[in-house]
Structure formats: C-alpha cells, structure tokens
Amino acid sequence: MMKESSYRTGVTPVWCPGCGSFALLNALTGIVLPNLGTPGHQVFIVSGIGCSSRIPAYINAYGFNSLHGRAVLIAQGAKLANPDLTVVAIGGDGDFFSIGAGHLPHAVRRNVNITCIMVNNFVYALTKGQTSPTTPYLRRGEGPFLSLQFYPPVDPVLDMVSYSVSTGASFIAQGITADVPHLGWLIQEAIKHRGFSFINVLTPCVTFEPPQFFKTIREKASYLKEGEPVELPDSSREQPWLHDSGNITLALKLAQTPVLEKPHIGIIFRGKES
C-alpha cells in the first residue's frame, strides 16, 4: 500500500471498490508527481466525462472535469497558452476513442506537449455498461454488458501508432493498472517526452465486466524492453524481433498483435519531439 500522498485532496473517490481508476490515482499521486517533483500548481489535469474522469477532484493540482470527449482540447489550449504547465488529459475509451476520436490525429500531428491517459476499461461504465469502441466480442451471457458488440472493436494502440506514421510524431505506450509502479514509470516517461504522448491503460471495470476478462489480460501481459526480443502470441507467424521503440515500422508491427492475445506493456513508439 502506498502512503497517503500530499498530492491527494481530501475528497473520497466515488469509484466502486476494486475499480482500476484507483491504480491510476495512486500512480499519479504516489509516484509520478512526487518523482517529477513538480509542484501541484504547475500541473493541470483535464478530464472528460466518465468514471475515470472524476479523477481531477482527487489530485491536489489544478484540475478541470470538462466535457465528454473534449479533454484533449482543453489540455492543448492550456498548454499553448501557458507552456510552463505540465498538462495531462485523462478520460475513458468512450472519451478518447468514440466521441472525441476525431481530435486525436490532429493532436498527434500538432505534437503539442501534453500527455493523454486513456483509462481503457473496454466498456462505457458511467452510463452503466454499454459497449465502447474497444469492447471485444463476447458471447451472450459472458458478461453484464448492456448492449451487444456488433462491430469489430478498435485497438487504440494500433490506431494511435498509425496516426504517427505520416509525421513521425508522438509517444505511444500501453500500461496496465495491475502494475502501478510500471504505470507510474510510463507516465513519467510520457510527461518527459517533449511532444504529444498517449498511454492506453488496460483497466478493469469490476462492475460491468466478467471478472475473468481482466484476469486473462493480466496473465497474458508481456513487458517490452528495449533491445530485447518481443513476445508474440502463439497465433503469430512472425519471427520475434528486438524491440526498438524508435522504429515506426516495428511499432506498427507490434501494435498489430491483437491486444487480447498478447498485451504488450511498455513504450510502443517514441517519435520525434516538438
């Protein structure tokens, strides 16, 4: 258990016990901000609307819980007007990859120095269990999802890397709430990257997902290490290669690994800074 951080406000989170958002809160207030040593008044946390987007109220930094899908806009505007701020945008998979998805390719190409953290719980939780663009196909009865997934889900990491192909910009990573220290390290790296960064955080929703769903992800998770061979799922016919986050072609190839077969945890792509 992490000790209470001075970066926490006195507000008690509304999240269900066991919600993955606690891990993000702990990573930010217990690791990232203390390690970076940035005083709270120089940090601006902007969120969208959703369960995870309640987070600004719990962090002792400037915070704004904005509109569904629009955190990335408020964050860029703030950074452009006050470049001294450390600006972090936080939201759900509905925020970033559905209603606000149109903003992402532009954020990548502009390469404004902000950090986006997508709390990907594979479901619309706040609205009580509808499918999100990242919800996998599940058979009827496999989970309490309210609506059924008719279309193939998107893989946010793959799509984000592909947005970087033309400009070579941005920093794209995948973290997991089951490993808070590693998540904290990833977020620090993202903040230190002088340009746009995006972290897809694999997160459980204990209320609207079958428990085995996140358990499987956690078990299959594989850590990326620079210069070491990447692990590939059994279904892959590729030869493992040595991980090089500076290489967009390898990043694309890596990102094409289906996330549920082999969730790669680490820095997928580290593009050019702005």
Add this chain to the structure above:
Amino acid sequence: MRDRLTIGIAGAGGDGVVVLGSLLQRLAASQGYFSQMPRYYGPQIRGGASGVKLSLDTTRASVSGDTVDIMVCFNWEKYAELEQELPLGINTVLFYDNAPPKKGINLPERSFQVGFSEISKELTGTTAAKNIVALGLLERILALPENLSKGATAQDHASALLERNGLALNAGKRLLLEFPFAELKLSPPWDASVKVVLHGNAAVAQGAIRSGCRAFFGYPITPASEIMQEMQERLNHGNGAFLQAEDEIAAVGLALGASLTGAKSMTATTGPGLDLMTEMIGLASGAEIPVVIVDVQRCGPATGIPSKSEQSDLNHAIYGGHGDAPRVVIAAYDVEGCYRLLIESFNISEYYQTPVILLSDQWLGQTTVAIDGNFLTRDYSVCQRRRPGGEYQEQYRRYELTEDSISPMAFAGDEGLVYQATGLTHNEKGRPSFDFATQQRMHEKRWQKLAPLRGKDELVEVFGTEEARRGIVAFGSSAQFVLKTVEDLGLQHRLKVCIPELIHPLPDKLASFVGSLEKLLVVEMNYSAQLHHYLRSQLDLPSDTETYARAGGLAFTRKELSGPMTKLAR
C-alpha cells in the same frame, strides 16, 4: 458637383471587380472621402458572379441608395445574377465591356460600350488589366488623383499594381473625352484627412488585439474566415497562441483551455460553427470561464446561402444549449462598433467570467468602409479578471459566493490557489455536488452576476426626438438601413430609433424606450421575427406593435422599408 455617388461593378470572378472597387475606394479614402462597399459573390470559387457597390460620400459612410449612379459591367451573364443587388436606374451611366447585353436588361439612356478588354489586350498583351483601364476612366470622371501612397495604409501592393499597369491606366483616362460627365463629379470631401479602409471582420480582429487577446482558435467558414486569417498574422510571431482547429468544437475547447490559464481567448465563426460550439458554451457558462465568440451571421438553416447576410442566429445566441446557461449577447451594427464592442465583449467576459457572443453578419463583416480612423486610437478601458489576493492562501474557493456573485479566479499555474473545477454542479470549492440547494444557489449566482449589465446605457443607441411616441427597434447591420431610410423619408421628428448593442440580458434603456411608445415597429432580417419574440417575452409591448421581418439574402432597400415606416409615422 454632388455629395454622394454610388458605383456598381459587376463581372465574373477573375475580372478584377473587387480589385477595381478596392482601388477606387482607397484612392478616394486617401483624398478624404468616406465610403462603403459591400461585396456580392456566389458559391463558385472561380468564374462565379462578383460585384461590389461602392458608395462615396463627402460627409460620412452610410448605406448606398437602391440604384447605382455609375455601373461598370464586364460580363452581362454574371450581371444578371447580381441584378437584385445592383439595379440600374434610368439615370445610371453605364459602361460595359464587349458585347451588348442579352434581352431582358433595359439599358439606361446613357450607356457606353467601352472596349476595356480590347484596350488592355492591345497595350499589355492580355485582357487582365481591363479593370485598370476602367479605373483610369472612373478616376478621370470623378477627378480623383491617383497618388495612392500618401498616408493611407497597406498600399504597397496597390501602388505596385498601378505602376505595373501605367499604360492601361492612362489609356483609360483618355476614354470618352468628348463626354465631360460633369454631374458625376464629387464635391471636395468635408475634411481631407485620410480615411482608414477596413471591414467589420478586420475591425473585430484589431479590436481583439487592442483588448489584449492572446489566444485565438478557429475553423475556416465563410463569412468569418477573415477574422481568423488576421488573428493568425497578429498572434503568430510569439505574440500569443493561434491554431486552426480541426472543427469548431475544438476551436472553442482550445479557447477555454487557454482561458483557464488566464489568457484572453476567443474564436469566430458563423451559424453552423455556433451549432457545434453549443455544448462548450454551456460549459463556459456553468464553469464560469471567460471566452468571446464572434458569430458573423449568414443565411441558414444548414448551409443556407453562405455568402449572404441574415440575422437568424439570434435565438441560438440567446437560448442555444441545454440547462439554463446564461451568457451575454452583443450585436454590432457598424464597423466602428465591431472594434469597440469586441473590446467591450472581452471586458464583460473577463469581468463577469461568462461567455460573450458578439453578433456580426456577412454584410457588416465583409463590407469595406472608409471612415475616420480616430476610433482605432481612442482610449478604451480594458477590464481584467478579478483575481484572488493573499487572503485566500489555503482557503481558496473558486466559486465563492460574493456580494456581486463574481468569484475571484485563479489561473492554472498560480501558486497557492490550486483548485479543481468541473462542469458538474459544484459547490463553492468547485467540488461536484448532487444537491438541490446547491444547484439552485449556483444558478442564482450565475444569473444574478449578469444583472448589473442591464444598466449599461452606453450599449443602447437612441436616435430621434425623445418626445416621439412612435419608434423602431432594430439591431445589427439592418439598423443602418433603418436609420438611412428614416432620414431619407424625413421622418426623424416623428419616429425615434433604438439600436440595442447589448441584446441579452435585456438593457433597461431598451425597456424604457419601448415603454415610451404608443406604436412600435421591429425590423429584422430573419423569417421568424426572433427579436420581436425576444422583446415580447421580456417586455409589455405597445398594443400597436408591428414587425418587418423577412429572410436574408438581400440587403434591405429603402423602397421596401419605406412602406412600414410611413405606416408607422401616419
């Protein structure tokens, strides 16, 4: 000799119509003449109809007469598309290029076929300088000297153009020498000081810079794009933050982000963009974030007529969005107002921590005027946000309930004042609240803080004798046509006119104007009489109240307004 003169120019895009109009306007302005020049163009990018109507005046810039005194036509087919904007009168002197017009157009008695294109081709090898040949002719007729350079601004490009085409210009001056056109000569201007030439969109941008705007985000849309272009030039060199956003949701979202760090922030758009901004405007209202949004209105709904004026976004500006979100709506009715009211919009937005929508329209935004430039250098008070002082250390409450309901605002980055805010209903500390009493109290705060604005008498103009019991209310550019028609009809002593620049909240001075009347006429350019309905919802209107409301797409003419006005005066 005459005091005012209206010149129409029509052709196809690429004929140099706007260049010719602008050069004439600049030449006249450098001699001290006032003028106004609306632009008419269609949906095509190239080869569509293009026209201008330049009204030169010795004493002030006011809207032109319905018909033109001089008409220059480069293309009859295109003229046919612009006939409603540029009707020929029996006394119009017409100069036209090439072939005589097809049937259906009655040429006035004094019509001259002048080979502008031919002369240009002969002298320069192409027909491209035909507008300069025409300029030469008009310059001589109006007795305007051509030394553009003296004093007037941004003339380099124009002077170079004239220099390069000196042959064409001189040839134009020698045309039709046998006709002196003495009655077309203008009296000397009332004062010879050089007039500045600009349109409402440029005035908005200059006003923004004057008020210290440091962040502009926009998305291109006719007829507002000039504002974005000018702001880009002014903010780009490290003077502030500028981005062309991916859409209007982004434009206003970026502006709110910048505003939260303390930057005076704005965006500009027209109807469809305002639609997309609506959710964010509610957020700005609820979370009390200053932002200025300029809406250069055009014909709607949907894409409507993008290049033509209407005043049909009024309802949206006042009421648009869900959940009782107060905002301030201001409307400029002339170019000077675009500048002054942009400064005022920032003042109100910053002081009251609220979104302000400044309404302009295509006619106002894109009509270039030559006017006295004094308003650009006058002193304006510039308001700043109320900021928390030392007393708040540790205990800062972002939404503190103060006597005037305005809470001091910390900027993201301020030491010792960290707060978290939200678009959720929140308490004084900005913490989410799901409690009825808080919801009620915060509504009271946001609405009540705007109440003092009702007393801003200086944002309501009243013309005419106070004793008059018959009056007109009009807003935006339509008000210019109303004023001119009242004057031309000689009704200044029977009718008074009220032009509210502050529309919402409804100013007391407008209320007392309406209260003093036995007969009221509301004039506006939208089909459903939005201003009339707004006034009715807030005031007891005289039982004898009429409206003159019609769709946009064509500026009001004096002819059409004189009917309802004469009736009002009877």
